[in-house]
Amino acid sequence: MADGQRKLPRRTVVSAVGAGAITSLAGCQGGGSGGSVDESAPLISHERFGKGDTSLVYQTSTFYTPIEDQSDQPAAAPALKQQHEEWADNHPDYRIDVEYPAFGQWKNNLLTSAAEGNAPDGSTLDSKWVADFYEYLQPLNDYVDDIDDFFPFVRETAMRDGDLLAAWKYTGCRCLYYRQDVLDTYNNGDPPVTWEELLEVGQAIADGEEMDAFMFPTSSALANLPYFWSAGGELLDESGAPVLGADANRAALVDALAFIRDLVETGVTPQRVASVEEIEFLPREGRAGNLAMFVGNNDQIERNIKNPIETDDEIPDDRWERWKVAKIPRPADGEHTTGVGGWTEGTFREGDDGAAAAMKSFIGKFAEPESMGRYCEAAALLPTRESVFDDDELYDPDTPYQDRFRAFLQDGIARPPRPIYSTIASEYVIAIENVVTGQASPESAAQTMITNVADEYDAT
């Protein structure tokens, strides 16, 4: 009897779990968009923008959902909601059905579907993806006003043959973070401007303080390409072919790698920098008092320095103010540069008929000064239009050092808009790591990189 009672619930539980799983799967499958939208439904939801009968498919990240509860960036959700409401009001016959692909496979799946002609009508795109989609993206010139207002790097990267192919909605830049109190002691309060100054001041700090003087994110090509660019190097020619092997570019590459080797050999930078992968690692070391200077992204002042210090009960709230930002050091005879990134929006819908126009209008709104200003202010990001910085009503964030970042953006260089860049980036990171760990000299690391990039370009 007791056995019988025990057996029945087990069978029941197994059956119930099986039925539940099947029901859940069926539920997942049935989640697609239907025909018309219920009148009582909200105008904007996580999965749908607008209530029209004609569906347009759009892929994005949960980072950019307009619904606060669902957003990975809730502070910015209301700004996006307002933007999408404006679009939906102006396009009552259309609705955007939103898909949120898994991030890891997003780009590859999008590329495959674009190559097969099955791309969604629109999608959010990392600025470094744009080059891979050039042949599939549709021009936005008629839907984005005043293209000359964008910073130069936007026009250079997102435009092809006069066509604006992506609406670059925000950007970010790399800069030197430094501890003002430490540099007050070792360099009269001034941040190092040149490589030579950085090596000199760094050695003094390494000798005089129980902290590392300077670190940089080795795994980020964009954070380290300013060394190469400032030394006068160019990655690609006008046709998009790699030109690293040209004498001047080879020399710039060797100079940049030699500078990195010098940083490690003089003790300014510890070898453990080769294991730095997360950009949060360096500000964390800085907050712990282990690091005096580092190369980081502009948004880290808010996210990784100011906010953590202010929320830490054991550290005075104003302690973050001792962290300042400056331009990334350059060679004595070189120009300052910085790497810029950010995210864009693009459409794959051809033509200018009703649906295509509605989609292009939706994408174009991301680059309108009003929506860009609202979003960037809420998300503590940098606008890609100069005019947005000028208008306090559009953009007046509490985030520190915005004026400095704006100045840095004038020297911004985006990733070259060609598919070969992904190879250049990974080879550059490997070259840096090989030099830092002593596996290769700057000359041999540069030669290996040049050969591999050329081989890859020839093969593709």
Add this chain to the structure above:
Amino acid sequence: MTTPDSTTDRSFARLRAVGRRLLDHPLPWLAPTLVLLAVFQLYPMVEAVLMSFTNESLVSPDTEFVGIEQYARLATDPQFWEMLRVTAIYAFSSVVLHVLLGLVLALAIDYGVRRGLRGHLTTRVSVLLAWIVPGIIIGLVWKVMLVESQFGAINYLLGLVGVGPVPFRSDPTLALISTIVAGTWRGTAFSMIMIYGGLQRVPQRLYEAARVDGAGRWNRFRHVTLPQLKSVLFVTIVLVTIYALNTFDLIFALTGGGPGRSTQVLALFMYQEAFQDNALGRGASIAVVMLVANLALTAVYLYAFDVSEEI
């Protein structure tokens, strides 16, 4: 005279005979498995082989047949041979450590069970937990533990006794050792389960006979346990070799192949070629090389263990 009833009966009888013959034949029983294998294993494998003779790319809809160009490119690429060396070191170390440690753990647990000692179940569960957790998580856990500052658990502990920080991930040699240790920490459980299962099948009377013959512990292990475990060890070594040669997730999360290319194994290279450089044809050629390596090593093991009659 033939009546309609008797004709029908004969037809049914013939049908039943055919049905019986079919049921006695292995094909109907094997068919579902064969179909599934063909669809989910054989077809993708053939597709990968075919793809390796093309220049198929994720970014271009045009694909051309390029013959053995992808293989020629691999053969003349010095970095490929360096990665092959790293893969061989990783795989060889993994096989030795997984099987040896798995054997030791299995013997210890078997001993504990036979002696009725407490804690053998907890030990088995603890070791199994490492195996259950996905490799990508194991890689991240070890990455956090091996951070080269006071924020890393191991360097923090070493710091307490005045050692370090040890460059576990920024020194090329230590980085490779770290990946092998993390892989062993995860994979030993599998070997332990297999070998422990094999130990349960060893007849006790063999040990009793050996004792009667005056065999000591070592001789009983060498002349009874090991020969009895031969087929299990063969399967374990084959599976661990395949697992080690194809390891991707753990190394991807722990070192990403760096610093430089010091921990870049073939599986990681394949991923990079196929999904970072978008060159599916090149990625497929590396996959085919790995397949051939797996098959060749299995053939070597089959010959060395001489277990064809036992499996």
